[in-house]
Amino acid sequence: MRLRRRHYIPSCASHRRVDEDEIYWDAKKQDEESALSPNSPRAISQLAQCFTNAMVGPRAWIGGIFSRSTNRRFGSGRFFYYNFSPHQEESLRNLQERIGVPFDETCFNHQQALRALWDLSFPNVKLKGLISDQWKDMGWQGVNPATDFRGCGFISLENLLFFGRTYPASFHRLLFKQTGERAKWEYPFAVAGINVSFMLIQMLDLYSAKPKCLPGVNFIKMLGEDKEAFDILYCIAFAMMDAQWLAMHASYMDFNEKFC
DSSP: OOBOOOOOEEOTTTSSEEOHHHHHHHHHTOOOOBOOOTHHHHHHHHHHHHHTTOOSSTTHHHHTTTOSOOSSOOOSSSOOOOOOOHHHHHHHHHHHHHHTOOOOTTOHHHHHHHHHHHHHHOTTSOOOOSSSGGGGGGTOSSSOGGGGGGGTOHHHHHHHHHHHHHSHHHHHHHHTTOSSOOOSSOOOHHHHHHHHHHHHHHHTTTTSSSOOSHHHHHHHHHHHHOTTHHHHHHHHHHHHHHHHHHHTTOOHHHHHHHOO
């Protein structure tokens, strides 16, 4: 049986699925179909459930990911060793290859990806150029977004694109700060997105040949079940960062101290 793919971000507050993006896809009447792995919804549900434990204190919104208990004890130390399956190891290598790609402002594909991000964000506004004051409207620090990618690389742009294409309603809700009691000066959306990518990579120990921390080990299991696990986790993390921002009544001055 082939089912039409549902696009939603799991609700971290109620463990139910949030279907605001389903409205978008129904309205667009997309005909794309894909076979859903029976494991994928379970993995995504686990990701959402773990985020409910990550809502206390500065930066703690991300620290509780994968704090759930597991069926197997790896030992009493800080580091854990797990024999990944060949498929899990291949999935990890593929993700690490993505992580290792720097953003190259002279690369045509990277330029096109950046333009695509603009079109997703402001579909009715023509971009004047890859170097323009317009980028500040998206939350880049200056007129050239390329300078902000130095901390994380091309994968952070891929993450933003995945968010905008897969969960457009949620993407625009965060971009335009459409919900909650907002500060006069808000966090910069694009820079925050890069920070989320970087913190996830660090927290999951993805710079290592094989993750040895429990969050990283649990994540690789999920990555083996769904190749988009990192991108989906990124979207959930970004949404949770915004929720924590609102809960803390934070303003722009808090961004570097508590969310970077």
